[in-house]
Amino acid sequence: MAGTTQILQLADRVEPTSHLCFRHGVENRRLCVYVRVRTFSFKGDLxxxxxxxxxxxxxxxxxxxxxxxxxxxxxxxxxxxxxxxxxxxxxxxxxxxxxxxxxxxxxxxxxxxxxxxxxxxxxxxxxxxxxxxxxxxxxxxxxxxxxxxxxxxxxxxxxxxxxxxxxxxxxxxxxxxxxxxxxxxxxxxxxxxxxxxxxxxxxxxxxxxxxxxxxxxxxxxxxxxxxxxxxxxxxxxxxDWTGAAVLGLGLVLLVMPLEQGNTWGWASPATLGSLAGAVVVLALFVLMERRIKQPxxxxxxxxxxxxxxxxxxxxxxxxxxxxxxxxxxxxxxxxxxxxxxxxxxxxxxxxxxxxxxxxxxxxxxxxxxxxxxxxxxxxxxxxxxxxxxxxxxxxxxxxxxxxxxxxxxxxxxxxxxxxxxxxxxxxxxxxxxxxxxxxxxxxxxxxxxxxxxxxxxxxxxxxxxxxxxxxxxxxxxxxxxxxxxxxxxxxxxxxxxxxxxxLPRSRPAAQLTVPEVEEEEAAGAAGVEVPAALVARQKTA
The missing domain is CATH 1.20.1250.20 (MFS general substrate transporter like domains)
Incomplete structure (x- = not known):
């Protein structure tokens, strides 16, 4: 019954292809119910x-x-x-x-x-x-x-x-x-x-x-x-609009001389000044991003x-x-x-x-x-x-x-x-x-x-x-x-x-974490394909 209650509490999170999971039994095993919904309501629209x-x-x-x-x-x-x-x-x-x-x-x-x-x-x-x-x-x-x-x-x-x-x-x-x-x-x-x-x-x-x-x-x-x-x-x-503006300025200063270097001259003050400015502005961007809550x-x-x-x-x-x-x-x-x-x-x-x-x-x-x-x-x-x-x-x-x-x-x-x-x-x-x-x-x-x-x-x-x-x-x-x-x-x-x-060695099928692999296999056994991101979304819900 407790498992049923958990499923009902999660029911409002069902998406076009989603799954609901709960624990049960003395072994506290994880069971998932996979749901395929072709149409769904989102902010009042069909x-x-x-x-x-x-x-x-x-x-x-x-x-x-x-x-x-x-x-x-x-x-x-x-x-x-x-x-x-x-x-x-x-x-x-x-x-x-x-x-x-x-x-x-x-x-x-x-x-x-x-x-x-x-x-x-x-x-x-x-x-x-x-x-x-x-x-x-x-x-x-x-x-x-x-x-x-x-x-x-x-x-x-x-x-x-x-x-x-x-x-x-x-x-x-x-x-x-x-x-x-x-x-x-x-x-x-x-x-x-x-x-x-x-x-x-x-x-x-x-x-x-x-x-x-x-x-x-x-x-x-x-x-x-x-x-x-x-x-x-x-x-x-x-x-972060301020960070976006600073990053944009730094990138403009970086890309501009790369595009105009042949016209300006690669050793010209304009080219060297733009590149130096790019280094300074991008370094400032990194410092700013380390200090704000939502970078x-x-x-x-x-x-x-x-x-x-x-x-x-x-x-x-x-x-x-x-x-x-x-x-x-x-x-x-x-x-x-x-x-x-x-x-x-x-x-x-x-x-x-x-x-x-x-x-x-x-x-x-x-x-x-x-x-x-x-x-x-x-x-x-x-x-x-x-x-x-x-x-x-x-x-x-x-x-x-x-x-x-x-x-x-x-x-x-x-x-x-x-x-x-x-x-x-x-x-x-x-x-x-x-x-x-x-x-x-x-x-x-x-x-x-x-x-x-x-x-x-x-x-x-x-x-x-x-x-x-x-x-x-x-x-x-x-x-x-x-x-x-x-x-x-x-x-x-x-x-x-x-x-x-x-570069550290990456696993094959690199986009999956171990829990995602387990749930993907469970979905396959049920005959349902589950979007990879839904696993992470369900965990954070």
Whole structure:
């Protein structure tokens, strides 16, 4: 009877798929009753859960993030010509997007934890849609930049999507789903470059077409997030707006010189001053967060070794992803008749032949990475990722005179990137509470974005230095590409060393704690799939 009373007391906490547990008997054994409810009441509204849509909706959202990031990069010259502005001014269509993303991502991730992920995701997609329409209809650079700032909110979809997966999926499916969704970052980036090449070919091509495309993609994304199940917020409390402002300022000071260093000069007072300011402001942010009761980022996330190493790996993975995209694209477009290397490919051919195989292969390699995490753990998968990345860069540094050599090297690096993306969310959520899922993955996303900026700045700097003399158009010596590939391999090998020697060994199926495994097995015996996060929620209820 006591057990029945406990069940009745818990009945108001039943969710679409939930369980009620109680102790009974002289052995005080734990019994759980698993309940499947297809519709449920939440704040007076009738809500229909659509768990089958969770993975495709979150995967599409992440693909949208990556596509929006790379869609504009190849058309900076077209924007410059169409709007009659300088190259430096036109580049703000990219720079403003990255700066805004650095500010928005942690705020949106924490808002999702505090206010619910679904409503925040809906708001994000509406802002992205508004930014796409503005950019598609304006002929003013300031308005285009504002549109790109609005599109930057899309960066919040990745950490929020990981949080949704943790809420909705059974633990046995979570790692594979996170790997697939994370892999869309590379797939979307390659897709963005390829689609740009297709739309901008021929006479009369207009860059506005790209923003009309992003408008259509945003509408589809909005329909998708509206179908996500509603859930109460994972955490309670207030957003640390002061901390968010200080963190945003520090990230702007960090990302700005990485994007503008080639224009300002890497040894200029503006570049060095911004980097020094970033160090000071970010150090101030850490001190502030240690002194307040409800920090934006807890001290555990700032000093816990697995989380710190996850951020280092995210930085390295982002660096490798953009370094391979930009360097291979520049290499294969070089005319061999005057440079002695390259293939004289068009932008479209470079995208379709050399970049797309590695990106599209993510549809296969991302789930494979998830299986590796399930079977061997996040540490082993990260180590494999770093070594694969290094192997691909080394191959390209040694040989890149035939098409197959470049494709194989590029695919190897991209596979390493995919495996890295597959393991990072698992490593992060294994080491944070479910109430911090959004902000923890947001911080990891920031490190990945900074790595992308570093990769971009590094490649652009090298391909604009040590040029072949006597050519009307500046083209780099072949040695510059070898240096890019050697440095890419070195970064990956350093990451492998950090992961191999400093990261504690992680268990297979890393997202589960021992109690969750026991309850997951009990649910399986009952024929019911239970979202992993519900176990933690029931314990804290």
């Amino acid at each position: 809500v229909v859960s659509q768990p089958r849509l969770v993975i495709p909706v979150t995967a599409y959202g992440v693909l949208l993030v990556a596509a929006l990031q790379t869609l504009v990069v190849p058309v900076i010259g077209d924007i410059q010509a169409a709007l009659g502005v300088s190259a430096a001014a036109a580049s703000w269509a990219v720079t403003a997007n990255l700066l805004a993303a650095a500010v928005f991502t942690p705020v949106l991730g924490r808002l999702g934890d505090l206010r619910g992920r679904r409503p925040v995701m809906i708001g994000i997609v509406i802002l992205v849609l508004a930014g796409s329409i503005l950019a598609a209809t304006t002929t003013s650079l300031p308005l285009l930049v504002i549109g790109r700032v609005l599109q930057a909110t899309s960066f919040g979809l990745f950490p929020l999507g990981i949080g949704v997966l943790r809420e909705e999926l059974p633990a046995k499916r979570l790692t594979g789903a996170m790997a697939l969704v994370s892999g869309m970052l590379s797939v979307g980036a390659g897709l963005g470059i390829t689609v740009t090449g297709l739309l901008m070919r021929g006479e009369g091509a207009d860059y506005h077409q790209l923003f009309w495309l992003s408008t259509g993609m945003s509408i589809l994304g909005l329909i998708g997030v509206l179908l996500l199940p509603r859930r109460p917020a994972a955490a309670t409390g207030k957003l 934006l980022v807890t001290t555990r996330m700032l000093r816990h070794r697995p989380i710190v190493i996850a951020h280092v790996a995210g930085l390295s993975t982002g660096f490798a992803m953009f370094a391979i995209f930009l360097s291979v694209s520049a290499l294969v477009q070089a005319p061999p008749s005057v440079t002695g290397y390259g293939f004289g490919s068009s932008v479209l051919a470079a995208s379709l032949v050399y970049l797309l195989p590695g990106s599209a292969g993510g549809i296969i390699t991302a789930p494979l990475g998830g299986r590796l995490v399930i079977r061997f753990g996040a540490k082993a998968t990260l180590l494999i990722a770093a070594l694969l990345t290094a192997a691909g860069f080394i191959l390209l540094a040694v040989v890149h005179s035939t098409t197959w050599e470049v494709i194989v090297g590029s695919v190897a690096v991209n596979t390493g990137v995919m495996f890295g993306y597959a393991s990072l969310p698992a490593l992060v959520i294994q080491n944070v509470d479910r109430t911090e899922t959004g902000i923890a993955n947001s911080v990891n996303s920031i490190f990945r974005s900074v790595g992308m900026s570093l990769g971009t700045a590094f490649v652009v700097t090298l391909v604009t230095r040590n040029l072949i003399p006597g050519l009307p158009v500046g083209l780099p010596q072949e040695s510059q590409f070898r240096l890019i590939f050697i440095v890419g391999a070195a970064v990956a090998l350093v990451t492998a060393g950090v992961v191999g020697f400093l």
